[in-house]
Amino acid sequence: GNSVTQMEGPVTLSEEAFLTINCTYTATGYPSLFWYVQYPGEGLQLLLKATKADDKGSNKGFEATYRKETTSFHLEKGSVQVSDSAVYFCALSDSNFNKFYFGSGTKLNVKP
Amino acid sequence: DAGITQSPRHKVTETGTPVTLRCHQTENHRYMYWYRQDPEHGLRLIHYSYGVKDTDKGEVSDGYSVSRSKTEDFLLTLESATSSQTSVYFCAIRLADTDTQYFGPGTRLTVL
Numbered sequence: 001g002n003s004v005t006q007m008e009g010p011v012t013l014s015e016e017a018f019l020t021i022n023c024t025y026t027a028t029g030y031p032s033l034f035w036y037v038q039y040p041g042e043g044l045q046l047l048l049k050a051t052k053a054d055d056k057g058s059n060k061g062f063e064a065t066y067r068k069e070t071t072s073f074h075l076e077k078g079s080v081q082v083s084d085s086a087v088y089f090c091a092l093s094d095s096n097f098n099k100f101y102f103g104s105g106t107k108l109n110v111k112p
Numbered sequence: 113d114a115g116i117t118q119s120p121r122h123k124v125t126e127t128g129t130p131v132t133l134r135c136h137q138t139e140n141h142r143y144m145y146w147y148r149q150d151p152e153h154g155l156r157l158i159h160y161s162y163g164v165k166d167t168d169k170g171e172v173s174d175g176y177s178v179s180r181s182k183t184e185d186f187l188l189t190l191e192s193a194t195s196s197q198t199s200v201y202f203c204a205i206r207l208a209d210t211d212t213q214y215f216g217p218g219t220r221l222t223v224l
Contacts, residue, residue, distance in 0.1 A: 032211040042217065042218075043202055043204075043216055043217050043218050044155070044202070044204075044215045045215070046212060046213070046214075049211065049212070051211065089154060089155065091155075093211050097210070097211045098143075098160065098162065098168070099157060099160070100157060100213065101157075101171075102147075102154045102155035102156070103154050104152065104153060104154035105151075105155075
């Protein structure tokens with residue numbers, strides 16, 4: 001079946017530190033992979049996505065590369081800001097885009 | 113925000129009572145989804161719809177039913193609420209022929 005596993009939080013970093021949030025997946029077929037971000041009191045927002053192996057998704061300084069050989073989609077940012085504090089969710093969709101599977105979320109706290 | 117609203121935004125109810133949550137969209141998207149968010153599980157799909165009167169089950173559909181009698185509204189019903197259904201419920205739409213979802217603001221439901 002399909003599932004997503006991401007590192008547990010919270011992750012606490014100082015401003016300008018390097019960020020990595022690990023995500024691995026199990027899937028049948030050829031899933032698309034996503035990172036969503038959730039700010040307090042809000043719904044999820046799409047941060048970036050990749051639709052096939054070796055694709056790199058990027059947005060707002062965040063990047064993630066679809067690694068089929070390691071079934072991973074790790075989120076990285078070179079220099080985090082206080083405004084990046086949020087909960088980050090890794091997700092995948094089945095080949096038909098009908099069903100989506102989310103990880104449990106990783107809370108990021110960035111301190112000034 | 114893809115014109116998604118959810119109502120009510122907050123609800124407190126008692127065990128055994130029926131509860132209906134509403135998701136409304138203004139842009140005639142075909143695909144709509146209901147998720148629940150829990151700290152230990154992240155987001156889990158309850159039901160989804162791929163058109164008027166066309167629905168299917170997700171991961172955690174037991175205890176929930178849905179209806180979609182018109183394109184713009186997708187209703188989630190808890191026939192007899194239980195404390196285990198205390199959660200934050202998110203509605204989402206997906207653009208046709210894409211893998212991108214947009215989420216509503218959420219409904220916080222507490223079952224006492």
